[in-house]
Amino acid sequence: MSGTIRVPLIEPGSHPELAEVEATIRAERGGEIAVLYQALLNSAPIASGWERMLSAVRNRTQIPADLRELIILRVAVLNRATFEFAAHEPHARKAGVSVDKIAAVRTVPAKTADFTDVERLVLELTDHMTREIEVPDAVMQRVCARFDPRGVVEIVATVAAYNMVSRFLVALNITH
Structure with missing residues (x-):
């Protein structure tokens, strides 16, 4: 894979017809329009829908931030989405995920000895959804019991959404 991003990046403010979409992205993302969104802006409907969906996943679920960030980091590792891992590692630390857990989530299979039972369960679900697509009944029964x-x-949607994100990033060679 070459090092070049495979679509042009849209410079924020350069297309007046994108002003509303850009304003929404800025409002949800703290003023910044990251390279991921600059690629997405090649399609205003996709950029807009993406932002609404991912903002719901990131900011409007009841999933504790540390669990959400563990899911995101794990999906990034499994899909080799270096941009996503780098983007979310600071969020994980801010959410209280230890350096040891961040390191452990990088291993395949994950070294889960230091994780809580719920963290292990969520990582197991994430691995199944990401690697095999299908989730064994026994795993889903444990998830539904917890x-x-x-x-x-919300947990399944988070895993699914970040698989979408990471696969988009990898396909378009967005690595930084």
Whole structure:
């Protein structure tokens, strides 16, 4: 794979017809339009929908931030999405994920000795969804026993959404 991003990046402010989408991205992301969104801006409907979906996953679920960030980091590792891992490692640390757990999530299989039972369960679900697509009934039964239906949907949606993110990044060679 070459080192070149495979679509042009849209410079924020350079296309007046994108002003509304850019304003939404800036509002949700703290003023910055990252390279991922500069690629997405090649399609205003995709950029807009992406931002709404990912903002819901990042900011409007009941999943504790540390679990969410462990999911995101793990998906990034499994899909070799270096940009995503680098982007979310600071969020994971801010959410209280230890340096040891961040290092452990990088290993395949994950070295889960230091993780709590719920962290191990969420990482196991993440691995199944990302690597095999199908989740064994026994794993889903444990997930459903641990979380209410909203929690199950939110955790599964987080894994699925960040698989989308990481696969988009890898396909378009967005690595920094």
